[in-house]
Amino acid sequence: MYDSVLVPTDGSARSLAAARRAIDIADTYDATIRVLSVIDSSDLGLWTAADVPVERVQASLRDAAEMAVEEIASLADDADIPCETAVRIGVPHREILDYADEVGADLVVMATHGRTGLEHAILGSTTERVVRLSEVPVLTVRE
Incomplete structure (x- = not known):
C-alpha cells in the first residue's frame, strides 16, 4: 500500500512523534522513509542583523535542519527501516509538496502544532496547507 513515506520535520518533539508513527507504518508496509527539513526562506531575513553575515545565519539554520533529519x-x-534525508530552503509547504512529488511519496506523515483561534489565523499552518494541496494522503499527528 505504501512504498515511500515522507516525514517533514522541524526538529520539534511533535515532529518526532510523527516520525515514530511513520516508522511504524513503514515497518508494516516495508516502505522507505523520506525525511525532509525545510529552512523557511522568510526566516533568513528575520534573523539577520546588519552586523551578522547571512551566510552565518544560513549555516546555523542548515545545521539545525541537518540535526533534525539525522535524528x-x-x-x-x-x-531497520530504509531512510533518505534532505534539507531544502524555501516556502515550507511548497517544498514539502514538491519533494513528495519528486520522491513519489505515497503518504505524508506530519505533526500539527495545535494552534487555534487568532494565533492560527495569523500564523497559518504548514500542515493545513499540505493537507489541502497534497495529491497523496496526509496523516497528521498530534504529540
Whole structure:
C-alpha cells in the first residue's frame, strides 16, 4: 500500500512523534522513509542583523535542519527501516509538496502544532496547507 513515506520535520518533539508513527507504518508496509527539513526562506531575513553575515545565519539554520533529519534517520536505522534525508530552503509547504512529488511519496506523515483561534489565523499552518494541496494522503499527528 505504501512504498515511500515522507516525514517533514522541524526538529520539534511533535515532529518526532510523527516520525515514530511513520516508522511504524513503514515497518508494516516495508516502505522507505523520506525525511525532509525545510529552512523557511522568510526566516533568513528575520534573523539577520546588519552586523551578522547571512551566510552565518544560513549555516546555523542548515545545521539545525541537518540535526533534525539525522535524528529521525537514526530512529529509522534503529528500526531497520530504509531512510533518505534532505534539507531544502524555501516556502515550507511548497517544498514539502514538491519533494513528495519528486520522491513519489505515497503518504505524508506530519505533526500539527495545535494552534487555534487568532494565533492560527495569523500564523497559518504548514500542515493545513499540505493537507489541502497534497495529491497523496496526509496523516497528521498530534504529540
